[in-house]
Amino acid sequence: MQTFSDLDTPSRILLGPGPSMAHPRVLRAMAQPLVGHLDPKFLELMAEIQTMLRLVFQTENELTIPMSGTGSAAMEASVCNFIEPGDEIIIGVNGYFGERLCDMAGRYGAVVRRIEKPWGQVFTPAEVEAELQQKPAKIVALVHAETSTGALQPMEGMGQLAHQHGALLLIDTVTSLGGVPVKIDEWGVDIAYSGTQKCLSCPPGLSPLTISPRAREVLHRRKSPVKNWYLDLTMIERYWGTGTRMYHHTAPISMNYALREALRLVVEEGLESRFARHRRLAEMLWNGLESLGFEMHVPAEHRLPPLTTPRLPAGLENEAQIRRQLLDIYNIEIAGGLGQLGGQVWRIGLMGYSARPENVLLLLSALKELM
Amino acid sequence: MQTFSDLDTPSRILLGPGPSMAHPRVLRAMAQPLVGHLDPKFLELMAEIQTMLRLVFQTENELTIPMSGTGSAAMEASVCNFIEPGDEIIIGVNGYFGERLCDMAGRYGAVVRRIEKPWGQVFTPAEVEAELQQKPAKIVALVHAETSTGALQPMEGMGQLAHQHGALLLIDTVTSLGGVPVKIDEWGVDIAYSGTQKCLSCPPGLSPLTISPRAREVLHRRKSPVKNWYLDLTMIERYWGTGTRMYHHTAPISMNYALREALRLVVEEGLESRFARHRRLAEMLWNGLESLGFEMHVPAEHRLPPLTTPRLPAGLENEAQIRRQLLDIYNIEIAGGLGQLGGQVWRIGLMGYSARPENVLLLLSALKELM
Numbered sequence A, B: 001m002q003t004f005s006d007l008d009t010p011s012r013i014l015l016g017p018g019p020s021m022a023h024p025r026v027l028r029a030m031a032q033p034l035v036g037h038l039d040p041k042f043l044e045l046m047a048e049i050q051t052m053l054r055l056v057f058q059t060e061n062e063l064t065i066p067m068s069g070t071g072s073a074a075m076e077a078s079v080c081n082f083i084e085p086g087d088e089i090i091i092g093v094n095g096y097f098g099e100r101l102c103d104m105a106g107r108y109g110a111v112v113r114r115i116e117k118p119w120g121q122v123f124t125p126a127e128v129e130a131e132l133q134q135k136p137a138k139i140v141a142l143v144h145a146e147t148s149t150g151a152l153q154p155m156e157g158m159g160q161l162a163h164q165h166g167a168l169l170l171i172d173t174v175t176s177l178g179g180v181p182v183k184i185d186e187w188g189v190d191i192a193y194s195g196t197q198k199c200l201s202c203p204p205g206l207s208p209l210t211i212s213p214r215a216r217e218v219l220h221r222r223k224s225p226v227k228n229w230y231l232d233l234t235m236i237e238r239y240w241g242t243g244t245r246m247y248h249h250t251a252p253i254s255m256n257y258a259l260r261e262a263l264r265l266v267v268e269e270g271l272e273s274r275f276a277r278h279r280r281l282a283e284m285l286w287n288g289l290e291s292l293g294f295e296m297h298v299p300a301e302h303r304l305p306p307l308t309t310p311r312l313p314a315g316l317e318n319e320a321q322i323r324r325q326l327l328d329i330y331n332i333e334i335a336g337g338l339g340q341l342g343g344q345v346w347r348i349g350l351m352g353y354s355a356r357p358e359n360v361l362l363l364l365s366a367l368k369e370l371m
Helices: A026-028 A040-057 A071-080 A095-108 A125-134 A158-164 A214-218 A232-237 A251-271 A271-293 A319-330 A357-370 B024-030 B040-057 B073-079 B097-107 B123-132 B158-164 B214-220 B233-239 B253-269 B271-291 B319-332 B358-371
Strands: A063-067 A090-092 A110-116 A141-142 A168-172 A191-192 A205-212 A346-349 B063-067 B087-094 B110-118 B139-143 B169-172 B189-193 B209-211 B345-348
Touching: A026 A251, A040 A205, A040 A251, A063 A251, A063 B123, A071 A095, A071 A168, A071 A191, A071 A205, A090 A125, A095 A110, A095 A141, A095 A158, A125 A158, A125 A271, A125 B358, A141 A158, A158 A168, A168 A214, A168 B253, A205 A214, A205 A271, A214 A232, A214 B158, A232 B271, A251 A271, A251 B073, A271 A357, A271 B214, A319 A357, A346 B345, B040 B063, B040 B209, B063 B073, B063 B253, B073 B097, B073 B209, B087 B097, B087 B123, B097 B110, B097 B139, B110 B123, B123 B139, B123 B158, B139 B158, B158 B169, B169 B214, B209 B214, B214 B233, B253 B271, B271 B358, B319 B358, B345 B358
Parallel strands: A090 A110, A090 A141, A141 A168, A168 A191, B087 B110, B087 B139, B139 B169, B169 B189
Antiparallel strands: A063 A205, A191 A205, B063 B209, B189 B209
């Protein structure tokens, strides 16, 4: 019979689009023995996680929770809880994750109205307004941080615009939360989802979600049950709520330990310092890459500090081989392009605990060696 | 501003319906630093996890994987991938989780045909056959181990019966996998799901799933896309498959480390020894409870060793208080009844690493003190 050795994993320096490196304190927290998912102590921890998530999302939304799956689970929860068959949703598609939102919304019976931009560009309020003026919609969905392109969508004015036309504003903050400002209340965002394994530097396994009172009313006025049982917020809000805890599913206890510790680290560092660190190290990376002859795919004004997409120089035919050497020789992970940017860019992440000067210097030095 | 203390959790002895206690080796594995979810090393670990899951499920099914959510996620995957609107499903309802299957299947548009038994009893092949003879169905679903009642459904003959009538057989093994025999291939089971946090003694966060070639053909012949994106096996099978790995969602890396170690512990102990241990300790518990005046809710021949449901003696009005004292004084968690058995039984789990003589003796001694 096959035998299975002790777990022996290489010491990777994770500079791809996620997961980022988890802080040692987060790893230690995760290894604490379990308590039950209805234990009074666990209910306390849940409340603390909610408080800290609200702080990071910069929101007062009561319904602010980690969903029990990786980023895509909260993405799907953002769609399936608010879409009923025939509902119209306007989705800004300027990368892979906008495409995915269209796919998900279509499966739940939405009438999907795409507005499109080349991958790497962002939308203006006027472009969104033009579509809303054509015809109202129930939801406007934008990707705040496109992990496939490295573009950061400006959000100012978007919430007001959506609300003027009777729509909810939904945004993807998977690669922004904890790394760049995410101002849910100030921007008038109604539904936002994220992942733990990017700028929060917690292992993948949970996905933060925040829902405004306005969106919650829409949820409660649904005519049909939510098709997706596991992600049904009408039940989950009673498990995470303040009253009697209704059993829904078993929460991933250890992952919640980890997320709590990751959020504590954010609180200790302070949001503004944390954003400044991500910005400072991204600039160090951008400058270094430019010195090596790379051009950035995204113009400076819309560049997403946690995720950089250098364009591959003309004539570089062995990009996958260079990435493999980075991994094999120096234990550094970066990623290739996704979707239509495959073979055109790399994706280099500087997120959370990965965003340290030693990692940037090492990557730049290694690239200099290999290219 | 609110401050958040170091994570400080009590040392619980988890004897409820799950999570069970995680083995220290599993906790240590989980705390290993992360690798990327497409790292060659992680792909190796995935293959090892699949090999060991097949061993525990006693199956050759290629599509045997952990879904990226707790038990309910694989439960929903078992339904949403195989049901299209209008499909008929026969569901054996003899407890809470049979009810939940009805709820999930209905959401995806199934015509749900319930066969019912009082909570704590099991179905005979003749009862299932009678329903199939009325009218064929696409799926017959049974709960192998009802976590709400403590009943173990005999499976002999059920697969053959379903197949004779052109149906797939789907079973819930959440509280049986790794604790009592689960013979997927021998029983002719087509779809089975479980959880990691019961007899596998791994923290909650993943849910094992196995799909027979016959069920996989049904999946591939679907006329409509799977409504649930996160659990869509037509995409997930390409991420866990043997060919080129297609990115779908980010797998929970640390949870997979934990599951791999938990499965290694099962392999080291050996399935038969492990089943014998669960059986031996359950009998020690049953005898002890009977000495204290409890009657078991489930007749001996259908009793599920990992989960025992003693009936509360007449006149015991403070059952919740006794459970609270067990927790507060002795750090022992057991659970109350669920659904229609609320207030009538307790649920005492002896699963995986929780199933040790010292835990049984302590619980019995503590109950003797408190009652």
